[in-house]
Amino acid sequence: MEAGLSTKLFVKGNEAVAMASVEAGCRYYFGYPITPQSDIPEYLSRELPRLGGEFIQAESEIGAINMLLGASATGVRCMTSSSGPGISLKQEGISYMAGSELPGVIVDIMRQGPGLGGIDASQADYWQATRGGGHGGYRIIVLAPASVQEMYDLTMLAFDLSDIYRIPAMVLADSVIGQMKESLVANPRPVATLPAKDWAVRGRGEGQLQQVVKSLKLGDGEMEAHHWKMHARYQELADAECRWEELQTDDATLIVTAFGSVARIARTAVAMARAEGMQVGLLRPITLFPFPSKAYADLSTRCKRFLDIELSTGQMVDDVRLSVARDTEVDFYGRPPGAGSLPTPEELFEQIAKNYRR
Amino acid sequence: MRHDVFISGYGGQGVLLAGNLLSYAAIHEGNNVSFFPAYGVEKRGGSAMCTIVFAEGDTGSPVVGHPSVALILNQLSFDKYAAKIKPGGVCVVNSTLVDSTTLDLPDVRIIKVPMNQIALDLGDVRMVNMVACGAYGAATGALSLASMGEALKKALPERNHRLIPANIKAMEAGAAAALV
Amino acid sequence: MKQVFSRPESLKDIQTHFCPGCHHGSVHRLAAEAMDEFGVRGETIGVASVGCSVFLYGYFDVDVIEAPHGRAPAVATGAKRARPDRIVFSYQGDGDLAAIGTAEIIHAANRGEDITVIFVNNTTYGMTGGQMAPTTMVGQKTSTSPYGRDHSKDGYPIRMAELLAQLEGVGFSARVAVNSPKNVMQAKKLMKTAFRYQVEKKGFAFIEVLAACPTNWGMNPLAANQRVGDEMVPYFPLGVYRNTANL
Numbered sequence: 163m164e165a166g167l168s169t170k171l172f173v174k175g176n177e178a179v180a181m182a183s184v185e186a187g188c189r190y191y192f193g194y195p196i197t198p199q200s201d202i203p204e205y206l207s208r209e210l211p212r213l214g215g216e217f218i219q220a221e222s223e224i225g226a227i228n229m230l231l232g233a234s235a236t237g238v239r240c241m242t243s244s245s246g247p248g249i250s251l252k253q254e255g256i257s258y259m260a261g262s263e264l265p266g267v268i269v270d271i272m273r274q275g276p277g278l279g280g281i282d283a284s285q286a287d288y289w290q291a292t293r294g295g296g297h298g299g300y301r302i303i304v305l306a307p308a309s310v311q312e313m314y315d316l317t318m319l320a321f322d323l324s325d326i327y328r329i330p331a332m333v334l335a336d337s338v339i340g341q342m343k344e345s346l347v348a349n350p351r352p353v354a355t356l357p358a359k360d361w362a363v364r365g366r367g368e369g370q371l372q373q374v375v376k377s378l379k380l381g382d383g384e385m386e387a388h389h390w391k392m393h394a395r396y397q398e399l400a401d402a403e404c405r406w407e408e409l410q411t412d413d414a415t416l417i418v419t420a421f422g423s424v425a426r427i428a429r430t431a432v433a434m435a436r437a438e439g440m441q442v443g444l445l446r447p448i449t450l451f452p453f454p455s456k457a458y459a460d461l462s463t464r465c466k467r468f469l470d471i472e473l474s475t476g477q478m479v480d481d482v483r484l485s486v487a488r489d490t491e492v493d494f495y496g497r498p499p500g501a502g503s504l505p506t507p508e509e510l511f512e513q514i515a516k517n518y519r520r
Numbered sequence: 521m522r523h524d525v526f527i528s529g530y531g532g533q534g535v536l537l538a539g540n541l542l543s544y545a546a547i548h549e550g551n552n553v554s555f556f557p558a559y560g561v562e563k564r565g566g567s568a569m570c571t572i573v574f575a576e577g578d579t580g581s582p583v584v585g586h587p588s589v590a591l592i593l594n595q596l597s598f599d600k601y602a603a604k605i606k607p608g609g610v611c612v613v614n615s616t617l618v619d620s621t622t623l624d625l626p627d628v629r630i631i632k633v634p635m636n637q638i639a640l641d642l643g644d645v646r647m648v649n650m651v652a653c654g655a656y657g658a659a660t661g662a663l664s665l666a667s668m669g670e671a672l673k674k675a676l677p678e679r680n681h682r683l684i685p686a687n688i689k690a691m692e693a694g695a696a697a698a699l700v
Numbered sequence: 701m702k703q704v705f706s707r708p709e710s711l712k713d714i715q716t717h718f719c720p721g722c723h724h725g726s727v728h729r730l731a732a733e734a735m736d737e738f739g740v741r742g743e744t745i746g747v748a749s750v751g752c753s754v755f756l757y758g759y760f761d762v763d764v765i766e767a768p769h770g771r772a773p774a775v776a777t778g779a780k781r782a783r784p785d786r787i788v789f790s791y792q793g794d795g796d797l798a799a800i801g802t803a804e805i806i807h808a809a810n811r812g813e814d815i816t817v818i819f820v821n822n823t824t825y826g827m828t829g830g831q832m833a834p835t836t837m838v839g840q841k842t843s844t845s846p847y848g849r850d851h852s853k854d855g856y857p858i859r860m861a862e863l864l865a866q867l868e869g870v871g872f873s874a875r876v877a878v879n880s881p882k883n884v885m886q887a888k889k890l891m892k893t894a895f896r897y898q899v900e901k902k903g904f905a906f907i908e909v910l911a912a913c914p915t916n917w918g919m920n921p922l923a924a925n926q927r928v929g930d931e932m933v934p935y936f937p938l939g940v941y942r943n944t945a946n947l
Binding site for chain 1: 540543544547551552553554555556557578579580581582583584585586674
């Protein structure tokens with residue numbers, strides 16, 4: 163029993179992100195305060211100076227993302243974090259990072275919007291996250307943790323994937339996952355084969371070639387080639403890095419699908435349905451980009467009913483519909499974000515029962 | 521076994537500390553734990569609440585619509601949340617401040633513990649949350665007082681560890697009152 | 701025979717794209733000479749901005765990061781914090797630094813970032829075709845102030861060197877011009893000081909250079925050069941506005 167207390171920590175989701183970034187070797191953080199993610203900069207402002215790293219509270223989200231760009235261009239692991247209004251401001255820098263093929267981790271603890279909105283949990287930034295968000299046509303890696311443990315594990319994964327594919331990576335959660343505390347096993351950094359950052363600017367030294375990190379591509383055909391190169395890389399990412407979780411899908415005649423906080427609530431709702439003898443399963447995407455389309459395609463060859471649940475009027479449901487076999491019915495239940503709109507397991511159970519019996 | 525408990529009271533009654541304490545105690549007993557905090561708008565005097573779910577396996581939803589156990593520390597919380605308790609559930613009320621006859625809850629076992637009075641008698645009304653935790657342990661048997669005592673070391677900052685013996689006394693008094 | 705003039709090593713042997721009479725070439729040269737002087741070419745990271753100076757990497761023989769419009773001081777901050785042993789400079793025009801990038805320059809300066817900022821003030825947006833800049837003179841006609849800059853609607857030209865000199869985080873702030881041999885000699889000296897600040901870790905250094913843009917001013921190079929002295933210098937006085945380390 164004593165061992166249980168010593169190996170398991172009890173921390174907030176946001177703190178787990180900050181701890182994982184340190185474990186992943188990130189020593190540079192640039193951010194700006196915004197609820198509900200301020201635990202991340204607060205933690206790192208305390209820890210990074212002790213570790214010889216740098217913490218900067220920037221003048222704005224725009225300042226922060228551009229500091230990330232500058233630090234990343236020199237080859238170091240670095241991170242920023244924010245929520246909706248701040249993530250919107252960061253889109254300029256994210257586009258430049260995507261265009262310059264710079265890695266870097268961006269944490270988005272979603273809150274309700276549009277505009278100032280409020281601080282309640284939301285999933286209405288799914289489109290913003292998974293469609294790139296800024297100008298020019300690009301994608302970023304998007305990971306959607308559904309527990310404090312995953313906040314920790316997926317933050318470390320975000321650094322590795324971002325370095326391997328040279329694509330910015332986003333950890334996308336909301337205030338439920340960010341603010342709740344759970345037991346956590348602080349796993350050590352996984353062993354990954356990472357490519358050398360031979361593209362980084364470091365001061366060219368004598369006799370070495372000049373390194374330039376840029377997104378300007380004016381040569382005839384240069385930008386077109388860049389787009390096709392990235393297109394192929396996104397495909398490579400989709401082939402190798404899709405992650406999802408399936409729960410009791412083997413005999414399911416109705417599959418519930420949800421990500422992040424809603425998937426957690428749906429988990430209990432599915433268990434309630436099973437207790438009532440309903441053959442219901444859960445499919446939870448862990449990577450939102452790349453979206454695990456194949457998992458949906460495969461399951462929809464034998465299960466013809468899906469129920470997608472989101473804290474929005476329906477965004478991920480687009481990807482679900484694009485992924486499933488053509489004769490599959492995809493129903494939707496949504497609670498757009500806002501005070502009082504977080505569904506309970508009982509509420510989701512009712513929706514499951516209604517769809518199951520229909 | 522999956523347990524859930526909802527705690528609600530005024531800001532300043534130590535609701536979140538109580539939630540943290542029960543969480544550490546649950547981890548101490550080998551469980552996975554989810555602690556979901558929600559705050560009122562005000563820092564003091566507003567309502568504070570949290571939900572704790574613990575289980576040896578999957579904790580499932582951190583959001584609970586109908587809790588099986590509720591620790592209710594003030595009247596406002598009782599009036600607002602007691603009716604949400606699951607049929608067959610338990611409601612431990614701070615009977616110093618809560619008149620539990622305002623609602624008719626035939627399917628809920630109501631356990632009245634004069635938490636403020638007990639804490640005052642022990643010398644500090646701020647220990648009301650410790651009395652509540654002790655009462656929870658005794659009323660449900662879900663967590664032992666020994667684990668809660670251990671959990672105090674984690675839940676309290678180092679500078680307050682001198683208060684651990686007094687807090688354990690408050691828990692014991694709460695447990696005893698819940699068994700009456 | 702003694703060689704008295706040659707291309708600085710920190711500049712590539714490449715013809716620039718700058719218009720005839722443009723002062724960017726001179727400013728590039730002064731910056732390169734300063735880098736040569738301190739022998740830091742191999743350890744320097746330049747940060748290019750958006751504007752005519754975006755092709756920095758084509759001319760300077762140093763590593764370069766290209767920044768979004770106005771954000772060069774933030775990008776330079778990230779690079780310098782990650783590589784504090786490197787010499788990091790940004791090179792920005794007036795639209796970039798004094799309009800869209802006002803927050804970034806003020807806060808990088810106020811934090812006292814150990815970087816050197818070269819600010820080329822030619823009173824116009826050069827690359828986009830001569831629109832009104834924050835430093836456009838009152839009455840100056842541009843493609844977006846066709847009746848001349850009207851201070852009642854457009855405000856007054858911003859004096860960045862003086863403004864930044866008010867900040868405690870700034871080590872060095874000066875304004876120079878490259879319109880005459882005398883001014884070029886002074887500019888060369890103060891450009892060196894702006895890099896010396898960083899080499900000796902004395903804090904944030906800012907050097908504003910008044911420059912000609914004959915194409916967008918609709919002038920020939922000589923007339924443009926003349927305008928720098930006649931119109932700009934009286935409003936943007938040359939001099940050192942802050943020099944905390946007395947370098």
